Amino acid sequence: MRMLKLELKIDGKTLKLEGEREEIVEEALKFLYNIYPKLSLINKIVVRPDIEKLIERISAFVKILEDGTLIIKGTFPAEKGILLALAAAKIGGDWGIREKYLGIRELQELLNIKNKTVRNNCSKLSKDGYIRRDERGKYIITNKGIYFLLESLFGEEDVAEVSGGG
Structure with missing residues (x-):
């Protein structure tokens, strides 16, 4: 570090x-x-994701190779898969292993789902504030997205612990 x-x-x-x-x-x-x-x-009310605890929680589902390649283990609904992939990309970016953002094609190939499915889910996730699109058309997970992902995977109690919200 x-x-x-x-x-x-x-x-x-x-x-x-x-x-x-x-x-x-x-x-x-x-x-x-x-x-x-x-x-x-x-x-006491501000939620900030703890990246190290995030890594502990999602490490059973995602891996980042030394060259920055992402691997998603298992099959997930498109929405959760996209959030997991973007969480892994953010972690990799925070540690200087890879770029923090993923494009539609990268998500499609990584999750093995149709282009239209990725686009529709990214549009919805973006409208909900869970991900953000940059000027190049690539996506990054937001803190709200991390909170939602952890809540949907592990439940309310674990989110507060992971997020450090007091």
């Missing part, structure tokens, strides 16, 4: 951090909570 550096200056107070992403985020949030106490209240 990469070591990161962060320096925050707010209202005359300074915080300098160096370390892994999770450590820096945790310490930066503590710093912000001390300056803005109401932030801790907001954090």
Whole structure:
């Protein structure tokens, strides 16, 4: 994992951090909570997917090869398959293994489903806010999409744990 550096200056107070992403985020949030106490209240309802826990949850269904190739294990309804594939692509992108976005053709080949089925499901998922389309016509999963995917695969209780929503 990469070591990161962060320096925050707010209202005359300074915080300098160096370390892994999770450590820096945790310490930066503590710093912000001390300056803005109401932030801790907001954090109780804000949902942020925990990527490491996401990986643990979906690793039985998806694999990412060293070259960035995605593998979906098993057969899923188109909607869940698309979300799983896009979640895996996002993880691969976050770790610098591959691009975070997938196109219609990539999804079609990866999931072995018809082009029209992929297009229709991507359109619906996009309208629902679960995925987002970029200017090149490729898709990425949103935080709402990750939340929905985990909720549909594992149930409400696990989503809160995975998402870290307090």
